[in-house]
Amino acid sequence: VIYIIIVVIGGEIMDQTTLILDGLILELRRGTLILSILSQLNHKEYPYSLIKKLSDQGLDIQAGTLYPLLRRLEEQGLLDSTWDLVENRPRRYYQISNQGSSVYQQLKKEWLSLNQTITQIINQEER
Amino acid sequence: MVVTQSNDNANNKPGGTVMELIERYVSECIRHLPTKMRDDVHQELTVELTHLVEDEINSGASEHMALGNVLKSMGNPRVLADRYLDKKAYLIGPRYYYTYLMVVKIVLLAITLGLSVAFGIRILFDFETLLLSSFFSYISSIVMVGLQAVAWITIIFTLIERFETTEIMDEIDDWSINDLPKSKKTVTKHKKVESLLGVAFSILALLLLNTQLDLLGVYIFAQGQIQSIVPILNMETATDWLPWLNISILFILIKNGLQVASAYYDRQIQGIILFFQFISIALFVLTFVLYQPFNPLLASSIALGNQELANLWNNVTQGFPWFILLLGILDMGGQLISNNR
Numbered sequence: 001v002i003y004i005i006i007v008v009i010g011g012e013i014m015d016q017t018t019l020i021l022d023g024l025i026l027e028l029r030r031g032t033l034i035l036s037i038l039s040q041l042n043h044k045e046y047p048y049s050l051i052k053k054l055s056d057q058g059l060d061i062q063a064g065t066l067y068p069l070l071r072r073l074e075e076q077g078l079l080d081s082t083w084d085l086v087e088n089r090p091r092r093y094y095q096i097s098n099q100g101s102s103v104y105q106q107l108k109k110e111w112l113s114l115n116q117t118i119t120q121i122i123n124q125e126e127r
Numbered sequence: 128m129v130v131t132q133s134n135d136n137a138n139n140k141p142g143g144t145v146m147e148l149i150e151r152y153v154s155e156c157i158r159h160l161p162t163k164m165r166d167d168v169h170q171e172l173t174v175e176l177t178h179l180v181e182d183e184i185n186s187g188a189s190e191h192m193a194l195g196n197v198l199k200s201m202g203n204p205r206v207l208a209d210r211y212l213d214k215k216a217y218l219i220g221p222r223y224y225y226t227y228l229m230v231v232k233i234v235l236l237a238i239t240l241g242l243s244v245a246f247g248i249r250i251l252f253d254f255e256t257l258l259l260s261s262f263f264s265y266i267s268s269i270v271m272v273g274l275q276a277v278a279w280i281t282i283i284f285t286l287i288e289r290f291e292t293t294e295i296m297d298e299i300d301d302w303s304i305n306d307l308p309k310s311k312k313t314v315t316k317h318k319k320v321e322s323l324l325g326v327a328f329s330i331l332a333l334l335l336l337n338t339q340l341d342l343l344g345v346y347i348f349a350q351g352q353i354q355s356i357v358p359i360l361n362m363e364t365a366t367d368w369l370p371w372l373n374i375s376i377l378f379i380l381i382k383n384g385l386q387v388a389s390a391y392y393d394r395q396i397q398g399i400i401l402f403f404q405f406i407s408i409a410l411f412v413l414t415f416v417l418y419q420p421f422n423p424l425l426a427s428s429i430a431l432g433n434q435e436l437a438n439l440w441n442n443v444t445q446g447f448p449w450f451i452l453l454l455g456i457l458d459m460g461g462q463l464i465s466n467n468r
Binding site: 046047051052062063064065067068069083089090091092 | 168
């Protein structure tokens with residue numbers, strides 16, 4: 001009985017930890033997604049090719065997250081979009097706008113500085 | 128490989144071809160979007176989902192397994208639509224939620240109190256015939272008026288939440304220690320209770336004036352029973368003066384509401400409170416001076432031919448607005464002095 005209780009409680013704690021961790025990872029990734037997307041749109045891409053491109057570089061992004069995000073970035077003026085015909089199928093291509101490029105440069109600078117600071121803090125803590 | 132339009136019956140568990148199922152998914156998603164967005168999102172999602180499915184098929188999955196994987200990764204179409212909309216998925220956000228709850232509680236309390244007083248007076252007036260029917264109408268009034276009040280408060284707070292300007296947000300974001308009120312006066316518990324009573328009495332006055340005007344009068348008893356009520360206010364001219372009186376009471380209600388909602392008074396809040404109080408008193412006095420809402424026949428209805436009573440009533444009605452004005456000036460003056468101390 002004690003064994004079962006330990007297993008059940010242990011399982012519950014593990015589940016909760018996984019849940020918290022998943023939430024934190026999601027929050028951590030959310031802020032970096034836009035930076036990653038902007039970095040890949042110097043040339044026009046359609047959403048599917050962007051997913052592949054990011055995935056090939058190790059960043060998996062859900063299609064259901066990417067499509068609305070691209071629309072939002074376009075509404076904010078950071079991206080431009082055009083409809084083109086490819087293999088007789090219309091596709092929507094996205095490319096970074098002038099405003100987007102300027103925002104991206106600022107974001108990149110911020111990210112590099114943040115990355116350096118956080119790495120330093122973590123390394124100091126672990127020493 | 129390109130997704131076919133064929134109907135593969137062996138694998139078609141959800142029913143329909145792959146293209147049909149994509150179409151159904153996309154339609155379900157765009158159903159929740161504004162009309163102007165629909166065509167665009169429909170076209171883009173259809174093309175993209177087709178590509179994703181083709182990619183899965185090229186990796187070795189069957190058509191329907193590929194479709195299942197893709198749609199599962201896309202998630203609930205309703206949630207996807209919400210992401211496109213990026214809308215506030217709540218009526219009242221955390222910034223106003225507790226104020227909203229407080230206002231609802233105060234208003235419901237005041238309504239219950241007001242209607243209970245009215246019910247009590249009605250019972251006193253005609254105990255035998257009205258008890259049961261009055262009780263049911265009393266309960267249903269509380270429910271109906273309460274529901275309406277909650278609905279209106281919710282609508283007002285929802286509008287505040289939706290149309291909250293970015294300037295306000297900027298002001299909040301740009302806040303610095305220098306923005307702290309210079310002369311902060313914490314509202315004492317005593318003052319809060321005073322303002323709460325003010326809110327309750329304002330709502331009570333509004334309810335009585337607008338629904339039970341005939342009950343506001345001099346009760347004439349005979350043999351221990353109420354024989355008649357002589358209204359204090361002139362009911363025949365009520366359409367002239369009642370709207371102005373309502374506005375005046377509404378201003379005093381807002382003033383008291385602000386006092387309840389403020390954790391402390393800075394000069395701005397003090398100014399707004401005094402402004403509302405001034406407008407309310409001015410309207411009140413003007414209404415009584417211009418429209419004379421008192422019942423001119425009260426004295427003669429109570430005791431016909433009693434000249435003393437008639438004179439007294441005349442003096443009371445003439446002097447009342449100036450008495451209120453004097454009280455108002457004294458109260459506002461007292462507040463100004465205490466605020467500047």
